[in-house]
Amino acid sequence: MVIAMKQRLLACCVLMLLAFGVRAELVIEVTQGVDAPTPIAVVPFGWSGGTPLPEDIAEIVSTDLYRSGFFSAMKRSDMLSFPQQQAQVFFRDWRVSGQNYLLIGRVTSAGGEQLQVTYELYDVLKETRVFGEQISGSTRNMRDMAHYIADAVFEKLTGLRGAFSTRIAYVTAQNQGGGRHRYSLQLADADGARARTILESREPIMSPSWSKDGSKLAYVSFESSRPGIYVQHLATGKREKIQSFAGLNGAPAWAPDGQRLALTLSKDGNPEIYTLDLARRQLTRVTHHYGIDTEPTWSPDGQSILFTSDRGGQPQIYRVYLSDRRIERVTFEGNYNSSGKLTQDGRFLAMVHRSAGAGAAFNIAVQDLKTGRLDILTQTSLDESPTIAPNGSIVLYATQQGNTGVLAAVSLDGRVRFRMPSSSGDVREPAWSPYLQ
Amino acid sequence: MDKRSYLVPGLLAFLLHVAVLLLLAGHWFDHADPRELQPRHIQAQMVDLGAVSQALEKQTEQARRAEEARKKDEQRKLNEREQAQEKQRQQELAAQEKAKKAAQAQEQKVRDEQAAKEKSVKEAEQKAETQRQQKEQADVLAKAKAAETKAAAEAKQKAQEQAKLATEKKKQVEDLAKAAADKKKQADDQARRAAEKKQADEQAKLAAEKKKQADLAAKAKAETEAKRVAEAKRKQEEQQRKEADKARELAQLEKELAQEQQKMAADRASQQLTVSMGDYIRSELERYWRISSASRNGMEAVVEIRLFPSGEVDSANLVLSSGDSGFDTTAVQAVYKVDRFSRLTELDPLTFERNFRKFRVKFRPEGLRW
Numbered sequence: 001m002v003i004a005m006k007q008r009l010l011a012c013c014v015l016m017l018l019a020f021g022v023r024a025e026l027v028i029e030v031t032q033g034v035d036a037p038t039p040i041a042v043v044p045f046g047w048s049g050g051t052p053l054p055e056d057i058a059e060i061v062s063t064d065l066y067r068s069g070f071f072s073a074m075k076r077s078d079m080l081s082f083p084q085q086q087a088q089v090f091f092r093d094w095r096v097s098g099q100n101y102l103l104i105g106r107v108t109s110a111g112g113e114q115l116q117v118t119y120e121l122y123d124v125l126k127e128t129r130v131f132g133e134q135i136s137g138s139t140r141n142m143r144d145m146a147h148y149i150a151d152a153v154f155e156k157l158t159g160l161r162g163a164f165s166t167r168i169a170y171v172t173a174q175n176q177g178g179g180r181h182r183y184s185l186q187l188a189d190a191d192g193a194r195a196r197t198i199l200e201s202r203e204p205i206m207s208p209s210w211s212k213d214g215s216k217l218a219y220v221s222f223e224s225s226r227p228g229i230y231v232q233h234l235a236t237g238k239r240e241k242i243q244s245f246a247g248l249n250g251a252p253a254w255a256p257d258g259q260r261l262a263l264t265l266s267k268d269g270n271p272e273i274y275t276l277d278l279a280r281r282q283l284t285r286v287t288h289h290y291g292i293d294t295e296p297t298w299s300p301d302g303q304s305i306l307f308t309s310d311r312g313g314q315p316q317i318y319r320v321y322l323s324d325r326r327i328e329r330v331t332f333e334g335n336y337n338s339s340g341k342l343t344q345d346g347r348f349l350a351m352v353h354r355s356a357g358a359g360a361a362f363n364i365a366v367q368d369l370k371t372g373r374l375d376i377l378t379q380t381s382l383d384e385s386p387t388i389a390p391n392g393s394i395v396l397y398a399t400q401q402g403n404t405g406v407l408a409a410v411s412l413d414g415r416v417r418f419r420m421p422s423s424s425g426d427v428r429e430p431a432w433s434p435y436l437q
Numbered sequence: 438m439d440k441r442s443y444l445v446p447g448l449l450a451f452l453l454h455v456a457v458l459l460l461l462a463g464h465w466f467d468h469a470d471p472r473e474l475q476p477r478h479i480q481a482q483m484v485d486l487g488a489v490s491q492a493l494e495k496q497t498e499q500a501r502r503a504e505e506a507r508k509k510d511e512q513r514k515l516n517e518r519e520q521a522q523e524k525q526r527q528q529e530l531a532a533q534e535k536a537k538k539a540a541q542a543q544e545q546k547v548r549d550e551q552a553a554k555e556k557s558v559k560e561a562e563q564k565a566e567t568q569r570q571q572k573e574q575a576d577v578l579a580k581a582k583a584a585e586t587k588a589a590a591e592a593k594q595k596a597q598e599q600a601k602l603a604t605e606k607k608k609q610v611e612d613l614a615k616a617a618a619d620k621k622k623q624a625d626d627q628a629r630r631a632a633e634k635k636q637a638d639e640q641a642k643l644a645a646e647k648k649k650q651a652d653l654a655a656k657a658k659a660e661t662e663a664k665r666v667a668e669a670k671r672k673q674e675e676q677q678r679k680e681a682d683k684a685r686e687l688a689q690l691e692k693e694l695a696q697e698q699q700k701m702a703a704d705r706a707s708q709q710l711t712v713s714m715g716d717y718i719r720s721e722l723e724r725y726w727r728i729s730s731a732s733r734n735g736m737e738a739v740v741e742i743r744l745f746p747s748g749e750v751d752s753a754n755l756v757l758s759s760g761d762s763g764f765d766t767t768a769v770q771a772v773y774k775v776d777r778f779s780r781l782t783e784l785d786p787l788t789f790e791r792n793f794r795k796f797r798v799k800f801r802p803e804g805l806r807w
Binding site: 025026027028029030031032033034035036037038069070100123125126157158159160368373375392393411412413414415 | 711715718719722723724725726727728729730731739761762763764765766767770771773774776792793796797798799800801802803804806
């Protein structure tokens, strides 16, 4: 009897344990998804004024979102309606058309050139209003208003700060015949629009670099007898020549603290990496190697500098730690890696890459410094000078289209590629600004 | 006066009656003075009533003595037979156990009393018979006297009738004697039959007693045996009861185990179905989960999903953030993009309520570029 009771008790305990296991809450794990952007419909904003507006805000927002690589914008021709207010929204239509989000808005005149833009973002699947805002501006800065809206929507839906209101700087070269060229330092919106020249020279202009506050540009100009490093204040246009040693003076890069520049100088006979304290004008040599060390770029924490060097026999990217001058090689894949640029989080390194093997092209590649994985993002040849949007979503680079250099962009995951609006001349050396104040 | 009155007829009728009465009156009054009829011939025979009476007495006495002698002889024979029976009974009783002596003594006593009673009955019968005979004798004497008186009174005229009467009386006496003899014989037969019956009764009684003793012994033995059998049976029943209890306990345990096993089997089936539906839900979510460019391997967001029984999404709420709001948004969006897990309608309501009314989905991308 006692044995039977013990067996019974044991059986009950076992069954209870099993029952607990059975009754555990169901958790389903999803590890795969669709490698596709999120669909969004940006409906043309309503306008109650008589004369047409100079800019199509909805179109600018839609393009911005599409070029980010995160979104796929619905074509206007596919839209069943153009609601401007919530009462006019029929979520079912947008849901059937496969959209996740819907952005509507309307523009009203606030007197004179002043405008008021009201926009609202809706979650089609939840059939809820995500957020909305009313902003003011003038007809002259409608693009800024559009980029602002795109930034807001982007940040709301992706969690990343939008970089559509940033600027890009690049150099154009116009062949004036007779072997003469006219070089211009251009400043444009992130989408390439509203480009304007901030410097022109008959001598080459190279390696523009934004200060961390976005107020200054450093670049190399050959306008004097030898290359010099200049810093130009964008607001005032004031220029300042920082260094001009004999030999090579190039590739300035702003330190994150905005107080230093990393430079490539060959004043000691061999191109080496230096840092320059702008306040004290104190120059510090960082590298000491007979190979060529050039194209420095700062790590986000300012503790190290990545640079290109052929000390290994082939151009590769190395890292030098400023505290102890310790140097380590960063890239190993391919026989050519140069012009490295780090994302703001310091994890990804965009670079010009050439794979090993005959006939390989120069492409833009991204290497995950955490895992060492390298991905080639572009399929064109002769790609150069990569620069990364401050939110790390897009890599802008220069490439060749025929015999003309153009700007192109690719999302960091390689999903979206597009070309910037063509500018006159040969376009090269783009530099993406940081977030602007 | 009416000529047609009844006066005359009535008067005539009256006269007729009177005449008839007068004619008859003489007969009525002559009766008081009977006429003496003289027989034409009288052939009388003298009867000495005293001798007759003595003869009758003598006969009666002889009959009595003979009867007494016969009775004594019968009594002697009866006593001898009783003695023989008693002797035989004593021998039989001596063979019985001492335990029966008391009963035998009691029986003997009863028998003695019965014998005494029978004796007294016999004496009473003898006395009654004597009295009856005396009475009969007295009656005969009385009748004789009456007949003598009557004969004396009518001796002269009725000598022939008296003789006839005497003859009849003699015959009557003989008949009486014969009847008495028959009666006595009948009494003897009855006594004999009574004795035989008594003996048969005693034998039957003895047999019954013997049978009773045997029955008692058999009963005692049977009781002892029954007790032993009952004890054995009780022990056997106790053992059987214990075994039955044990078997019942075991059967109950096995039944419970079987029930639990059935429940476990049902749970396993439900679990398999749950797994199957979990795969279905996973596949549906993977169809609609758009992993953003900013997603990184190792990110993890947990979304709690509530469904209607139709499989339609009631709500999807983030319960564990990845730290990247964009990633979290894509996870929640994936759930709403599915909109309806239609295959969940295949589930029985209980399984749905237990597992799919509310559940969690962990979005954890793998195989991303980084």
